[in-house]
Amino acid sequence: MGRIKKKRASRDARRQSGARPLAPPPFPEGEIERVMRLWDRAIDSGLMADGAEVKYHLGPDGTVLSAAVGRSGQVLANGERLIPSVADRLRAEMPLLAGMVTFYENNQLAGRGLEGAPEDGVLPLPDPAGPGPMPLLDEKALADAQAATAVLVRQGKVSEPVGAMVIPAQRGGVLFAVGGRDGELYVNGRALTRSWADELSTKVPELSSDVDRLQAMRAEWLDGPPEDRTLALAGACTDRNCLTPH
Template identity: 70%
Template sequence: MGRDAKRAKQARRDKRRREADGRDAGIPPFPEAEIERIWHAWNRAIDSGLMEDGAETKYHFTPDGKVLSVAVGRSGQVLANGERLTPSVAERLRREMPFLAPMVTFYENNQAAGRGLEGAPGDGVFPLPGYAPGPGPAPALDTDALEEARQATGALVRAGKVAEGVGAMVIPSQCGVLVAVGGRDGELYVNGHALTEAWAGRLRADLPDVASDVTRLQAVRAEWLDSPPADRTLDLAQCCTDPNCLGAH
């Protein structure tokens, strides 16, 4: 896979995360043109010998469509948007992207300490204050719906698709409940079924108040399916930070 194709795949994954988390609300569309411009800058940095082809890059977005992308060059120096992160470049980036000025300073300090990208947020959107919606109150748990979902999950266990003691996400709805588990085959199951487009549509229709959770789980499944098959028995519980989730973490 070429270097542009790899970055495009990474960008699509992060776009799915933002859409699934609801963090795109009120934010302009994904800045395709700016991303493409930065990819060309990285290609020039590779061609000039500043960085290795395939080096890890991290990128952060602002509400006004600006992008900060960083990597570590061959010499160990931090690069930002294809340039060495010199003091003058850092000052210019802070002027151009005031929302991300603290991130520029973070990478500048890391460079001074020889830490590269260590401790930086993961690839994708940097959570800017005021743009991530807070969770609403969890509805009362429908115990009958929970029992039905558990029985459906039990059928998957008996079929060998899901392990005993699987780590589940349990998200209550005004109309029922979502019980999501990872399968031994790398599949993501919700209420007893693989989370295909058709099943996701059915869940959104039946449980409209947790439609965004269904979309978020679809994004997780898409990431899983992009990777080689793996036992996902504990993945959901280990990564879940949903304050409305009633699963055991």
């Protein structure tokens, strides 16, 4: 598999379309080899099928992001399940490819796999864009969410609402998310179960993708033993309009 995929990545990098830098960076042979070993390991562990399609994206700084769909239908990135913590780490490790990490993360949430992924190769960098206008904070919705969270504090489920993730909506409404002492993730005063997530998405539809991301975080947390998640959400929001920490 490694030889076949490496040849394809090299070929597609040469024939890529779109804008190109005046002096293309050297092909990252060593990094491609490292990533190929990660995919071989994913196959050996049963995470993905041998011969599965793998997309390669090469950053101008020599970084490599590759993506495939695993046996379970989950998106894999560089041989790992694209869970929120892995996505955040990859964005930090390869900032020039952070947009592609988010693309595959959003595809996974929507169940689209590799659909719509650009051609393999070095991608032109998008024009830098500043943050959008900060939505006016719905003070009543925030006060209601804080009051509901204060009940969790009195019950001993949440240490304090420090490190909360606060996401306002343009048309009113807010998500106020905190990590609990028991490893649970609470949003607007309730554990983020499927039914509560559906209700929140109905109440604040423009934040439904944020609800999906929080649900993915919760699923990852619940896969491990319970631990105090008081500060787990601090800095976890990648939306430039997100008010966190709060």
